[in-house]
Amino acid sequence: MRAPKYSGLVDYEGKLGIIYEKIDGPTMLWHIEPTKQSLSYNAKLMANLQYELHNIENKIHPNLKSEITDKVHASQEMSIQEKEIIKAELNSLPDGNSICHYDFHPDNIIISPNGPIIIDWLNLLVGNQEADVTRTAMMIQSHSLPPNAPSWLTDRELREDFNKEYLREYVKLNNMNDEFIERWMLPTLAVRIDEMQGEYRQEIKDKLKIRLSKIEIS
Ligand SMILES: Nc1ncnc2c1ncn2[C@@H]1O[C@H](COP(=O)(O)OP(=O)(O)OP(=O)(O)O)[C@@H](O)[C@H]1O
Numbered sequence: 001m002r003a004p005k006y007s008g009l010v011d012y013e014g015k016l017g018i019i020y021e022k023i024d025g026p027t028m029l030w031h032i033e034p035t036k037q038s039l040s041y042n043a044k045l046m047a048n049l050q051y052e053l054h055n056i057e058n059k060i061h062p063n064l065k066s067e068i069t070d071k072v073h074a075s076q077e078m079s080i081q082e083k084e085i086i087k088a089e090l091n092s093l094p095d096g097n098s099i100c101h102y103d104f105h106p107d108n109i110i111i112s113p114n115g116p117i118i119i120d121w122l123n124l125l126v127g128n129q130e131a132d133v134t135r136t137a138m139m140i141q142s143h144s145l146p147p148n149a150p151s152w153l154t155d156r157e158l159r160e161d162f163n164k165e166y167l168r169e170y171v172k173l174n175n176m177n178d179e180f181i182e183r184w185m186l187p188t189l190a191v192r193i194d195e196m197q198g199e200y201r202q203e204i205k206d207k208l209k210i211r212l213s214k215i216e217i218s
Pocket residue numbers: 004020021022023024027107108119120121
């Protein structure tokens with residue numbers, strides 16, 4: 001498994017911490033150069049790593065859809081009617097039993113001398129791989145950026161190119177088309193609202209509203 005080895009828990013200033021093996025190297029976020037070649041290479045690498053993860057055999061009971069349902073239910077940012085529509089849409093989506101990292105983005109992949117290592121596993125869910133890919137695409141498209149973000153991220157066109165190349169590679173590997181993204185985007189945005197604050201929360205709420213209005217009309 002491309003993950004740092006776990007070596008126990010530590011009590012640090014009254015808080016519980018997890019100790020992992022230290023991985024050398026920059027994350028993919030900082031490793032990418034603002035050139036077509038580098039963007040394309042890394043977008044494809046990211047898709048391949050995620051595809052590899054989704055195809056690891058596991059016997060963990062699927063929990064992705066139930067966790068999303070619980071989070072939507074607990075949120076104070078949506079009306080009861082909106083929650084009902086989101087839950088109905090989610091129920092119509094396939095279950096699946098893939099390992100989903102659910103925070104899979106270029107700052108959670110360390111490009112080490114021994115190959116790429118994936119970090120930050122605390123969101124792990126088991127369910128449909130389409131949910132994980134939709135979440136990644138949503139995060140790449142978000143207006144919220146890390147501090148001092150590199151130029152390939154601040155340049156919206158380069159970022160969009162990266163996202164398109166990543167999705168193209170993933171759907172090719174999985175022999176599927178990209179229609180699932182729009183279907184999964186509604187519950188994916190709904191879960192994201194409470195993870196964000198201020199203007200970024202508003203951005204997610206606005207994107208959700210646009211999709212909800214389409215469903216209410218049809
Ligand atoms: N095993 C590791 N070896 C080396 N560096 C690591 C390791 N785990 C995490 N890091 C570094 O710490 C940063 C944050 O770790 P992580 O992604 O697990 O937490 P996070 O909750 O996403 O925090 P943040 O919001 O700061 O990204 C990573 O971007 C990486 O630079």
